[in-house]
Amino acid sequence: MRNPFAYLHQLEGLTVNDGIYDFLPHWQKESALHKFIRFIADEILMNDTDGPTRVPFGPDHLHPKWILPVDVAMLKYGIIDEPLFLIPDEPDPSETSASEDDPSHFRDPHYVVNACYHYLLDLRWTQVYEDLMSRITDEVFYVMFLNRRALANLNEFLASYVEEVRRDNFDTDEASLSDLFARDGELKRARPPMWARRAVFYRDRGRCTACGADLSGLIDTLSVGNYDHMMPLARGGLNDVTNLQLLCEDCNSKKSDRVVAPSNRYRRWY
Numbered sequence: 721m722r723n724p725f726a727y728l729h730q731l732e733g734l735t736v737n738d739g740i741y742d743f744l745p746h747w748q749k750e751s752a753l754h755k756f757i758r759f760i761a762d763e764i765l766m767n768d769t770d771g772p773t774r775v776p777f778g779p780d781h782l783h784p785k786w787i788l789p790v791d792v793a794m795l796k797y798g799i800i801d802e803p804l805f806l807i808p809d810e811p812d813p814s815e816t817s818a819s820e821d822d823p824s825h826f827r828d829p830h831y832v833v834n835a836c837y838h839y840l841l842d843l844r845w846t847q848v849y850e851d852l853m854s855r856i857t858d859e860v861f862y863v864m865f866l867n868r869r870a871l872a873n874l875n876e877f878l879a880s881y882v883e884e885v886r887r888d889n890f891d892t893d894e895a896s897l898s899d900l901f902a903r904d905g906e907l908k909r910a911r912p913p914m915w916a917r918r919a920v921f922y923r924d925r926g927r928c929t930a931c932g933a934d935l936s937g938l939i940d941t942l943s944v945g946n947y948d949h950m951m952p953l954a955r956g957g958l959n960d961v962t963n964l965q966l967l968c969e970d971c972n973s974k975k976s977d978r979v980v981a982p983s984n985r986y987r988r989w990y
């Protein structure tokens with residue numbers, strides 16, 4: 721997140737061409753982290769078009785069939801029972817030169833790459849691919865949601881794009897997005913719904929993430945003020961469950977609207 725242009729095929733792909741608009745509506749259960757994970761997973765699988773990491777498949781170890789990692793993933797998750805696509809063999813170069821004067825036998829040197837690419841393009845519109853994306857997203861979210869520093873970095877990256885949003889740039893069919901803003905580059909404060917407060921309360925185990933004060937007796941009486949936006953709204957922060965952390969009143973008032981790296985101290989499980 722600190723070096724988005726060095727990362728994979730550039731994280732910019734997540735936010736360019738008004739991509740940031742998808743992140744603006746408040747308290748989406750399909751959170752900013754879900755969108756990020758899906759983007760990365762899709763990039764990794766879709767960019768593997770020339771089969772450099774092809775995987776052997778089948779009982780014949782000497783002469784296996786070869787499949788793409790996306791099929792391996794769908795098999796592992798039990799989404800499909802059989803591979804949907806077998807990587808074809810490379811054209812035989814001797815065959816190409818032997819039949820040079822017969823164009824009908826000319827073999828395309830990009831034959832394998834193109835076959836993989838077209839498989840992946842079609843696959844993207846299928847329900848099995850959608851199922852794979854949601855399984856990967858759920859699994860990675862489960863792990864990453866615990867790490868406040870990672871979430872803060874993601875939200876800081878997104879905030880830099882929110883800060884650039886000008887309300888008069890929205891088309892008429894995007895007028896509802898304009899209403900979400902307090903002013904250019906700053907979203908209105910929206911009260912976190914109960915599901916978001918519960919998720920953050922249990923993730924942070926009922927304690928102030930800064931000083932450790934036990935707030936667990938207060939779950940029903942905690943005010944929304946205890947749910948701090950790690951990336952402040954005034955700095956382009958989102959109303960998103962991944963942008964919240966639990967703070968006691970003292971720590972929250974000390975923090976105010978500053979950007980403070982969330983604590984990277986984690987309580988032991990036992």
Ligand SMILES: [Zn+2]
Pocket residue numbers: 928929930931932933967968969970971972
């Ligand atoms: Zn505290």
